[in-house]
Amino acid sequence: MTMILDHVSHAYESGTAMQVMALDNISLVIPDGQFIGLIGHTGSGKSTLVQHLNGLLAPTSGNIYYDGRDIHDEDYPKKELRSKVGLVFQYPEHQLFEVDVFKDVCFGPKNLGLSQKEIELRAYEALKLVGIEDEYFYQSPFDLSGGQKRRVAIAGVLAMKPQVLILDEPTAGLDPKGRDEILKQIAALKAKTGITVILVSHSMEDVAEYVERLIVMNRGRVLYDDTPSAVFAHYEELEKIGLAAPQVTYVMNELAKAGFAVRTDVTTIEEACDEILRVVSSVPFE
Amino acid sequence: MIRDITLGQYYQADSVIHRMDPRTKIVGTIAFIVSLFLIKNIIGYAAAAVFLAAVILISKVPFRYMVKGMKAVVFLLLITVVFNMFLTPGEVLVSFWKFRITKEGLRQAVFMALRLSFLIIGSSLMTLTTTPNNLTDGLEKLMKPLKILRVPVHEIAMIMSIALRFIPILLDETDKIMKAQLARGADFESGNLIKKAKSMVPILVPLFISAFRRANDLAMAMEARCYRGGEHRTKMKPLRYRGRDLTAYLTLAAFVAVIVMTRRIILPF
Amino acid sequence: MMKAERLAFEYIRRDEEGNVEGITRAVDDVDFDIAKGEFIAILGHNGSGKSTLAKHMNAILYPTEGTIYVDGKNTADEQYLWDIRQNAGMVFQNPDNQIIGQIVEEDVGFGPENMGVPTKEIWERVNESLKAVGMYEYRKASPNKLSGGQKQRVSIAGVIAMHPQCIILDEPTAMLDPSGRKEVLRAVRALNDVEKITIILITHYMEEVIHADRVFVMDKGRIEMQGTPEEIFSEVERLKELRLDVPQVTLLAYELQKKGIPLPKGILTTEQLVREMTRLYG
Numbered sequence: 001m002t003m004i005l006d007h008v009s010h011a012y013e014s015g016t017a018m019q020v021m022a023l024d025n026i027s028l029v030i031p032d033g034q035f036i037g038l039i040g041h042t043g044s045g046k047s048t049l050v051q052h053l054n055g056l057l058a059p060t061s062g063n064i065y066y067d068g069r070d071i072h073d074e075d076y077p078k079k080e081l082r083s084k085v086g087l088v089f090q091y092p093e094h095q096l097f098e099v100d101v102f103k104d105v106c107f108g109p110k111n112l113g114l115s116q117k118e119i120e121l122r123a124y125e126a127l128k129l130v131g132i133e134d135e136y137f138y139q140s141p142f143d144l145s146g147g148q149k150r151r152v153a154i155a156g157v158l159a160m161k162p163q164v165l166i167l168d169e170p171t172a173g174l175d176p177k178g179r180d181e182i183l184k185q186i187a188a189l190k191a192k193t194g195i196t197v198i199l200v201s202h203s204m205e206d207v208a209e210y211v212e213r214l215i216v217m218n219r220g221r222v223l224y225d226d227t228p229s230a231v232f233a234h235y236e237e238l239e240k241i242g243l244a245a246p247q248v249t250y251v252m253n254e255l256a257k258a259g260f261a262v263r264t265d266v267t268t269i270e271e272a273c274d275e276i277l278r279v280v281s282s283v284p285f286e
Numbered sequence: 287m288i289r290d291i292t293l294g295q296y297y298q299a300d301s302v303i304h305r306m307d308p309r310t311k312i313v314g315t316i317a318f319i320v321s322l323f324l325i326k327n328i329i330g331y332a333a334a335a336v337f338l339a340a341v342i343l344i345s346k347v348p349f350r351y352m353v354k355g356m357k358a359v360v361f362l363l364l365i366t367v368v369f370n371m372f373l374t375p376g377e378v379l380v381s382f383w384k385f386r387i388t389k390e391g392l393r394q395a396v397f398m399a400l401r402l403s404f405l406i407i408g409s410s411l412m413t414l415t416t417t418p419n420n421l422t423d424g425l426e427k428l429m430k431p432l433k434i435l436r437v438p439v440h441e442i443a444m445i446m447s448i449a450l451r452f453i454p455i456l457l458d459e460t461d462k463i464m465k466a467q468l469a470r471g472a473d474f475e476s477g478n479l480i481k482k483a484k485s486m487v488p489i490l491v492p493l494f495i496s497a498f499r500r501a502n503d504l505a506m507a508m509e510a511r512c513y514r515g516g517e518h519r520t521k522m523k524p525l526r527y528r529g530r531d532l533t534a535y536l537t538l539a540a541f542v543a544v545i546v547m548t549r550r551i552i553l554p555f
Numbered sequence: 556m557m558k559a560e561r562l563a564f565e566y567i568r569r570d571e572e573g574n575v576e577g578i579t580r581a582v583d584d585v586d587f588d589i590a591k592g593e594f595i596a597i598l599g600h601n602g603s604g605k606s607t608l609a610k611h612m613n614a615i616l617y618p619t620e621g622t623i624y625v626d627g628k629n630t631a632d633e634q635y636l637w638d639i640r641q642n643a644g645m646v647f648q649n650p651d652n653q654i655i656g657q658i659v660e661e662d663v664g665f666g667p668e669n670m671g672v673p674t675k676e677i678w679e680r681v682n683e684s685l686k687a688v689g690m691y692e693y694r695k696a697s698p699n700k701l702s703g704g705q706k707q708r709v710s711i712a713g714v715i716a717m718h719p720q721c722i723i724l725d726e727p728t729a730m731l732d733p734s735g736r737k738e739v740l741r742a743v744r745a746l747n748d749v750e751k752i753t754i755i756l757i758t759h760y761m762e763e764v765i766h767a768d769r770v771f772v773m774d775k776g777r778i779e780m781q782g783t784p785e786e787i788f789s790e791v792e793r794l795k796e797l798r799l800d801v802p803q804v805t806l807l808a809y810e811l812q813k814k815g816i817p818l819p820k821g822i823l824t825t826e827q828l829v830r831e832m833t834r835l836y837g
Contacts, residue, residue: 042702042732056465079471087469095466097491107488111471142495146601156470173729175600175759177798202732205803242734247803247825254829259837269803273810280816280836296657298695419657451657454699503652510613510645511655511713512637512669522664522677 001067001084001163003030003053003196008062010048010220022048023059024220030164030198035190037207037228038200040217041242046200047090049217050166053198054085083112086162090169092153096141101132101152104141108160126159127152129189147178151185158189164196165189171206183210204232205246208267216243229265248272297414302530303345304415308424310531314538315412321545322401322408330548331400337541338404338411347414352407363402371395418450420523427525440516448504456497463492556721556753557589557612557643561621564607564776581607583776584621589755591720594747596764596784597757599773600798605757608773609725612755613643626720641670644714648726650706659701659709660685660694666717677716684712687750688742704735708742715746721753722746728760736760761788761802765823772797785821804828 010023022045030036040046051057052064055071055078064071071081089095098104105123114122127137130151136144141152154170167186171179187210190197201207207214207228214231216224218241224231232238235245235253252264252272262279266272303311318337325331342349376390413421426443433439464474467488474485564582567575581604589595599605610616611623614630625643628635644666647653656662660681667677685691688708698706707727714722724743728736740763746752756763764770770787772780774797780787787794788801791809801809808822808831817835822828 041734051465054469056468079473082469082471087466089462089466089469092466094496095463095470095488095492097488107467107472108470111473160471175798176761176800177600177795180800242732244733248807250825251804251807251828254825255832258829258833260832269807269810272807273814276807276811276832277814277816280832417658417661419661447657448655451655451698455651500649500652503647503649504655506610506615507645507647507653508655508665510615510640510647511666511717512640513665514637514669518669518671520668520671520674520677522661522668522674522681524674 001032004065006063008059011060021220026222032196033194034196034213035211036198037211037214038198041202044217045220046217047168050087050168050200053166054082054087083160084162085164086157086160088154088157088167090172093149096153100138101141102137105155105159108156122159126155129158130155131185147174166198168200204244208246228267232267233265296417297347297351299346301344301346306534307525307527307531308416308420309428310534311412311416312424312428315409317538317542318408319405321542322404324545326549327553329551330545333544333548334404338408345415359406363399367395367399370398419447422447423525459496460493463489556591558624559585559587562618562623563620565619581776585778592751592753594754594768596767597771597773598799603773604776605773606725609723609757612723613645614639641717642719643721643723644717644719646710646714646724646727648729650703653710654698657697659696662709663712663716666713680716684715687715688712702735703731704738707739711742723755725757761800784823788823789820
């Protein structure tokens with residue numbers, strides 16, 4: 001179920017002197033089953049972009065096709081699109097409203113008009129996917145810890161069985177362990193269900209480890225769209241637009257400058273460790 | 287979407303009106319509104335229009351900006367006009383089916399429309415040229431005599447100013463929550479009134495929770511910055527009347543006098 | 556400057572009917588002594604008690620047991636309340652929920668107004684505070700138009716305008732993007748270096764603590780580890796047990812050590828690592 005963005009632009013306050021191009025002529029193809037990182041600093045247009053993918057915002061020009069059909073055709077079922085393209089907003093725990101965890105997760109599937117049995121089945125499955133244990137099902141979502149709340153909120157979107165899951169800054173405000181847990185959970189979920197996952201973030205360290213494709217946005221345009229290591233090779237340009245490559249990339253580049261024959265297209269600590277060991281093992285110890 | 291409401295939001299510019307003491311502007315607005323209700327004929331409205339136009343000109347707030355704010359109340363305006371037009375008895379001008387437009391009705395409708403739009407423009411001019419903080423300062427000072435009656439004047443002013451600060455934030459938040467629930471397949475449009483009201487629950491509950499959390503945080507932040515009510519407090523921007531305020535009061539008195547005088551003119555319509 | 560002796564804070568948990576479910580000891584037997592001008596970082600996972608501890612430092616919460624002194628004054632002593640709050644300023648996590656004014660300069664003036672500072676001096680304080688955090692040119696702006704990092708700098712200015720000797724920042728960067736985090740941290744470090752203000756920075760971003768003089772690591776309401784950043788970050792395994800992390804460079808150095816490369820412990824920056832590697836193999 002490929003998603004195609006064809007010359008999509010979006011202007012806020014369009015037609016006035018205050019016009020801001022939030023998206024500026026973006027063309028992208030998002031094939032089935034990719035794990036994509038979407039990076040950009042605040043105001044780069046990444047949040048506007050993801051809201052286009054499930055039709056919450058409409059482009060001021062250009063078209064978006066999902067599964068071959070223009071999602072802004074008049075007879076296109078918007079609700080179905082929103083179930084196919086699940087969007088988890090930043091701080092999603094702020095949308096929880098039901099009296100217990102299970103009911104809250106049921107909200108999405110219920111809106112799709114499914115049978116009660118199917119609704120509950122999906123809610124159960126979604127909660128399991130994010131690692132929420134049965135004992136929490138009938139607790140008020142507001143009594144859970146921050147990390148748990150967030151996972152319940154993610155389950156609320158997963159219960160709609162999306163083909164594409166978009167997560168806007170899923171780790172914002174969590175502690176290091178909480179960040180790791182959420183990201184691992186998402187990676188596991190991706191491996192298990194095979195759906196497309198788009199991870200919006202401004203942390204390179206977060207995405208580098210998981211995604212296969214990295215889209216970098218700046219001022220409403222796509223600046224880079226490549227594998228993480230190819231994108232991080234531009235670490236100096238990234239810095240100019242307020243982003244940074246993972247620290248290991250810097251280490252490798254600095255080592256290379258200092259005369260070590262290390263590869264610099266390294267993005268994770270494991271790779272870096274192996275690479276450094278490979279190089280120094282050929283040097284005799286003094 | 288929801289952020290487009292501009293009615294009465296402060297418009298930054300450098301004008302005499304902007305620099306005026308908020309008390310002058312509050313008193314002026316009240317006097318202007320009262321005089322609108324004193325007007326009896328079209329000459330009075332003409333005088334008010336000239337006065338208002340002059341003030342707008344001096345204020346440097348673009349007229350377009352004000353009209354944009356009016357959009358929100360156009361509906362209300364239309365209803366009043368229609369009601370007045372059809373429901374006032376008198377000399378019939380036009381009639382079709384069950385409706386009759388009378389001469390008195392037409393007159394009434396026009397006057398009502400003028401009065402309402404003048405009223406709205408006049409009072410939005412006050413909020414457009416006065417920062418909300420300044421406005422609450424002015425109110426606090428004007429209401430000070432009420433303190434004798436144990437009215438918590440300072441607290442009321444503080445509540446107002448905090449409310450004004452958080453309105454845009456909460457509007458943003460509403461927008462965000464609405465979108466988030468839409469992404470979960472929520473439907474806010476279809477169905478009858480009861481269903482629609484019910485569909486608001488997923489927005490209102492998170493909104494209330496968030497408002498309470500913010501209130502809690504804010505209270506703590508204020509305490510941490512030594513806030514302890516109005517006692518011992520000094521002002522960063524104390525209010526002081528200046529020459530321009532005297533001029534303004536005099537102009538205002540002249541305007542009210544003119545309006546009162548126009549009441550004596552008798553016109554054939 | 557600030558001293559805690561066997562400080563403890565308990566609160567009672569209740570269920571929906573209001574029955575007592577149990578007692579949580581959010582701060583448990585904490586001792587510390589912070590000198591004037593120090594830069595202290597407090598690390599800890601969510602729920603480790605670090606925020607509760609912070610709220611004791613300017614008398615928003617009072618200890619259940621033990622005592623805490625700010626500039627020699629016991630926070631539980633009511634007559635010092637306003638002295639303490641003025642002396643130990645506090646910056647909170649959410650930038651939107653601590654700005655009271657609708658114009659930047661009016662917000663910064665809020666603290667001095669409450670303290671009863673004369674008008675002329677308020678203006679001097681506001682201007683110098685805004686300059687200290689690099690927000691002077693935004694003094695007439697509405698806070699709603701600022702970025703997260705800028706809002707936090709305004710909040711910091713609001714605290715500086717009260718002329719505190721110490722500023723406690725409770726996860727000031729948790730809701731910011733990387734450039735906002737850098738902005739805020741730069742401002743905080745400048746206050747410490749230039750104005751010699753004591754800083755207590757609570758965070759869970761490891762990169763933010765490497766410039767601290769001392770680091771406290773909290774878990775279950777206790778200070779579990781204490782030391783220089785080098786000392787703290789050389790205990791990678793221990794930190795992981797406490798739901799924390801180390802900077803990527805430190806982790807890389809640690810992995811290399813495990814594989815037999817004789818690097819020293821507690822490497823915190825890229826430069827250090829490259830220097831050590833060059834020393835070993837260059």
